[in-house]
Amino acid sequence: MTGRIRVAVTGIGVKTPAGNDVKELADRLAEGRSTAATVPELAAHDLAVTFACRVPEFDHTPYVTLRELRQLDRTTYLAVAAATDAVTAAGLNPLPDPERVGVSVGIGAGGLVAAEELMGEYGDRPTRVPAYTVPRMMANAAAARVAIRIGARGPALTYVSACASGAAAIGEAMQKIRSGELSVVVAGGSEAPVSPVVVSSFARMRAMSERNDDPEAASRPFDAARDGFVMGEGAAFLVLENWTHARARGAEILGELLGYGANSDAHHIVAPRPDGTVAATCMRRALADAGLTPAQVGHVNAHGTATPHNDLAEALAIVDCFGPEGPPVTASKGVLGHSLGAAGAVEAVVTLLSAVSGAVPPVANFVRGDETTALLDVVSGAPRSIPPQPALSNSFAFGGHNVSLVLAPAVNGEGS
16 A cells, blocks of 8 residues: 555535534434434325435525526535535635546436426426426436536546445545546535335335334334335535645645445345345455454444345344454434435545544434344444544445445545
8 A cells, every 4th residue: 555645535515314514414413313204295195105304405506596406406406516515615616727626426316306307297298398308317417517516627427336326436536536547536426316206116115114104213224123214315525635635735634535345246136145245345345445454443334224134234244344343333324314326425424524523423213133233333322432543334235236435534644
């Protein structure tokens, strides 16, 4: 690792069900209280699932004009807002060298909800579809719009690997900086999948909790009474920067991205490999990339969907990687729900905040584990205080896509 370019985090932007800035997000996670609530549009259709975790409304004017807003799918809108906040926080307005600034966005479904809305309104009169229909639906819209908004003229790329998309976008952005191709990458993920067709589709798979009478208790990662995930939405972006570049311009370094691992279960289109062995290998790859041993990890932010099989497989994977006396484990989806392609990016932000502060948030609704998940040291009830140190974030997706990231507090020292 000697001489390798270090990757600093110099800006963070979020739009989540727990709040629209970093402090709001951290405070709600520390409470360990779910954001799930009944969604009128879902309840109106008498669906099996009528609740979700939604992003609170916020003023659009700092991000897009009213005309632009009408032309954007919500996934793109949330991405532009969160990415803009991250760039502003990094002090990169205007960009010093746009040719060496890239955009890296993870998307799970992209314009799927826009397509649903458009088909509902114009399916029987296709000649009347609006002129901006294609830009609303195309999967690369978020990356393109972010690049336009901030003026980045480096590669603007979209990564699609289901629920691991946001984490993959961050990991691949790190590689762009390490290679020397780019000095800065605005990297993250966005998703807004709360719609009747999308929610009903997942419900038909028996993947979602149906606790319509008590939405706040529905998302319960690793708990013995877990019965499915809760749909969420959101966006999160990190400004990743060549360490030396960041120091030269006097930027505040918020933390460091140390490692990235990715692989494939090659097992089933929607089910994880039951023994978790491939996911454990993914974690080991991320740790090796970071130059760390498992003993140097302070905590794990698990994928933790609250589905019976996924949590079981991930618990086995964590024990495989870290041993029976592993680090504390948290899971943000208990509070935030599952924002699909955005989840890995949101959880990377949460992992970094926890690694820096030494306060690991509790898992909402966790009471006790089952025979397997009880093997983990699940944080519950209140935040766990630990020394600031590197942490690992997992994202495991439909299709068997596995991604692990290692994030850490900033440590003094020169990069390459």
